Amino acid sequence: MVRRFGDLTAVDGVSFHIAPGETYGLLGPNGAGKTTTISVVAGLLAADAGEVRIAGRRMGPRAIAPKRRLGLVPQDLAIYPELSARENLMFFGHLHGMRGAELKRRTDEVLDLIGLTDRAKGQTKEFSGGMKRRLNIGIGLLHHPDLLILDEPTVGVDPQSRNAILEAVEALSTEGMAVLYTTHYMEEAERLCDRIGIIDAGTIQAEGTRDELIRIIGELDEIRLVGTGDLAAALMALQEIGAVERAVLEGRQILLHVRDAPTAVATVVTTAGRSGVELADVEITRPDLESVFLHLTGKGLRD
Numbered sequence: 159m160v161r162r163f164g165d166l167t168a169v170d171g172v173s174f175h176i177a178p179g180e181t182y183g184l185l186g187p188n189g190a191g192k193t194t195t196i197s198v199v200a201g202l203l204a205a206d207a208g209e210v211r212i213a214g215r216r217m218g219p220r221a222i223a224p225k226r227r228l229g230l231v232p233q234d235l236a237i238y239p240e241l242s243a244r245e246n247l248m249f250f251g252h253l254h255g256m257r258g259a260e261l262k263r264r265t266d267e268v269l270d271l272i273g274l275t276d277r278a279k280g281q282t283k284e285f286s287g288g289m290k291r292r293l294n295i296g297i298g299l300l301h302h303p304d305l306l307i308l309d310e311p312t313v314g315v316d317p318q319s320r321n322a323i324l325e326a327v328e329a330l331s332t333e334g335m336a337v338l339y340t341t342h343y344m345e346e347a348e349r350l351c352d353r354i355g356i357i358d359a360g361t362i363q364a365e366g367t368r369d370e371l372i373r374i375i376g377e378l379d380e381i382r383l384v385g386t387g388d389l390a391a392a393l394m395a396l397q398e399i400g401a402v403e404r405a406v407l408e409g410r411q412i413l414l415h416v417r418d419a420p421t422a423v424a425t426v427v428t429t430a431g432r433s434g435v436e437l438a439d440v441e442i443t444r445p446d447l448e449s450v451f452l453h454l455t456g457k458g459l460r461d
């Protein structure tokens with residue numbers, strides 16, 4: 159899809175597919191085009207080129223059927239402060255045409271999922287920001303959408319709410335819901351997303367599972383050994399290990415670039431020991447999505 163604002167092309171050829179039960183992450187810095195992308199997916203904005211299909215139906219600002227299959231949780235809150243959490247859910251459930259026992263059952267289920275069962279009766283104006291955000295998410299998924307869109311749902315929330323949100327998303331995915339999740343927090347994308355699209359300047363720079371993305375950049379793991387003894391002898395011996403691509407001595411430390419550090423580390427430690435080195439510390443560093451992002455765009459995710 160392509161979406162312009164005047165001379166600015168905010169989204170420039172973004173394309174992806176999300177299967178049922180899959181959580182797809184759009185990971186990118188501020189201004190990358192995440193919100194514009196989801197606004198087009200949700201039919202709030204028209205695309206200037208391309209098309210969006212939800213469960214096979216074409217989405218657009220005037221489309222009705224695909225919007226019924228969609229739950230959108232925007233960054234802004236849309237809840238009634240005078241009503242309790244339960245009343246808010248019941249109200250929005252009504253708007254979706256849910257009634258009676260079915261609505262009550264689903265409301266209980268959602269309250270449980272977002273961890274607000276204990277606070278169901280309290281007026282929401284007394285809620286913390288994180289609790290309001292959780293309720294907003296509850297409203298978005300009340301009608302069992304096929305696709306739930308969450309736009310940076312954990313920005314500015316307390317750690318407890320953040321955890322409740324992440325757990326809820328994991329549970330939804332297990333239930334078979336497709337989730338589109340935007341974030342600029344790498345740890346969230348790593349934990350939640352089956353596949354990740356790295357977006358910058360309105361374009362998907364790379365897409366895949368976490369491991370696939372890391373393989374694209376071809377960076378090796380690092381093992382850092384700190385110890386005493388004959389480090390030079392150990393260095394020679396370590397260079398002979400198959401998984402070791404590079405080994406350098408840096409003062410009292412040996413830095414190794416290796417493939418698959420968690421598997422290689424046992425051999426590395428034994429070899430260093432056999433060469434007469436007494437190890438004080440062993441540290442493994444693996445490339446993460448931040449490294450991928452840096453590699454692809456030359457900048458950090460939080461720039």
Ligand SMILES: Nc1ncnc2c1ncn2[C@@H]1O[C@H](COP(=O)(O)OP(=O)(O)OP(=O)(O)O)[C@@H](O)[C@H]1O
Pocket residue numbers: 163166168186187188189190191192193194195
């Ligand atoms: N309604 C609009 N009119 C003009 N420019 C816009 C509009 N909405 C977004 N933009 C511009 O389009 C670009 C992409 O913005 P967008 O909000 O999609 O990014 P984002 O990745 O969601 O960032 P954030 O993390 O800050 O929400 C930015 O340069 C932004 O200034």
